[in-house]
Amino acid sequence: MYNITLIPGDGTGPEISEATKRVIEATGVGIQWDIQEAGIDVFEKEGTPLPERVIDSIKKNRVAIKGPVTTPVGTGFRSVNVTLRQTLDLYCCLRPARTFKGVRTRFDQIDLIIIRENTEDLYAGIEFARGSEGAGEIIDLIAELTGKSIRPDSGISIKPISGFGSERIVKFAFRYARKNRRKKVTAVHKANIMKYSDGLFLETAREVSKGYPDIEFEDRIVDNMCMQLVQKPELYDVIVLPNLYGDIVSDLAAGLIGGLGIAPGANLGEEYAVFEPVHGSAPKYKGLNKVNPLAMILSGVMMLRHLGEIKAAERLETAIASVIEEGRYVTYDMKPSPDDPTAVTTSQFADTIIGKLS
Ligand code: NAD
Secondary structure, eight states: OEEEEEEOOSTTHHHHHHHHHHHHHHTTOOEEEEEOOOSHHHHHHHSSSSOHHHHHHHHHHSEEEEOOOOOOSSSSSOOHHHHHHHHTTOOEEEEEEEOOTTOOOSOOSOEEEEEEEOSSGGGGOOEEOTTOHHHHHHHHHHHHHHOOOOOTTOOEEOOOOOHHHHHHHHHHHHHHHHHTTOOEEEEEEOTTTOTTTHHHHHHHHHHHHTTOTTSEEEEEEHHHHHHHHHHOGGGOOEEEEOHHHHHHHHHHHHHHTTOGGGOOOEEEOSSOEEEOOSSOOOGGGTTSSOSOOHHHHHHHHHHHHHTTOHHHHHHHHHHHHHHHHHOSSOOGGGSSSTTOTTOOOHHHHHHHHHHHOO
């Protein structure tokens, strides 16, 4: 029996979490769920979107699976997702992007591994609002140190990238490549412009790569990488990126394999693991029992593998692949048109997968 923290999240999170829970239970792996609410609804009730009990539960159980959580845009509370990753030092965001047979996409045979640094970069949450005392002091300090002037009505976000953070994420990428018989690691950056943050990431990646002569290494500037991924995705294998580029390229990769509805992920650290889909809370579909639960169910497959339940993970993946290939009992996003009347609901999709589990 495993004790696992389940964070249903908000928006469409609770619907896909319920579907995921049922499917994972149907594999026969014994799980005691510790259900912990977090997100926008909890903020209204408890005054924080991420109560301490949620962190305590993950620390106790060491493994969690979560639905998406809304982050207000521009104002309001800071991201629950970012806080969780930083508090638990979940420094690696692992996002496989692989095409399933039968998915409608412009590309076939995509098989990419996106490895995103998860704690630093512009996600550090060090920001100064326009007109604030802090922003004024920083503007003055920068003028003094560099002679460069920043407009006084600027907001400021700080982008720290460390040698320590870069080394451990790039090492993770190489270790992953070696363990999973991957051939190449590509480090992505904008070191031509940000010479001391992205430059450090690149320099560290080059240094780390020397310790893995069996794995090919190359680097790409992030804008070129986006173009190349859309034109020739087959040239790439394991891709390691700082936090912000990792976020953006993950969604690009999700687009290559047929959309956010099928893109899973894991946030990993030395001590804890939190599995979650790449997508957000898709609030406009909240309560409609409509969105695709696969991204979270596939995150559950990753969790089963992490727990060492390899057979259950393979059985579940086979069941999912067969439902997708058949293409009948799938949600609207996997149909030729989003208005397709034959699209099934979130819960029906889960039932179909459960029915296929042998
Ligand atoms: P989103 O991923 O929620 O949705 C974008 C679009 O993708 C949706 O409108 C929908 O068309 C499609 N989509 C997403 N999930 C789907 C699914 N399961 N099935 C079918 N289609 C799906 O992105 P957004 O609208 O930019 O963000 C909404 C909220 O989610 C924001 O508050 C954002 O901060 C948050 N967010 C949370 C996480 C997380 O919890 N890890 C990740 C990303 C965004």
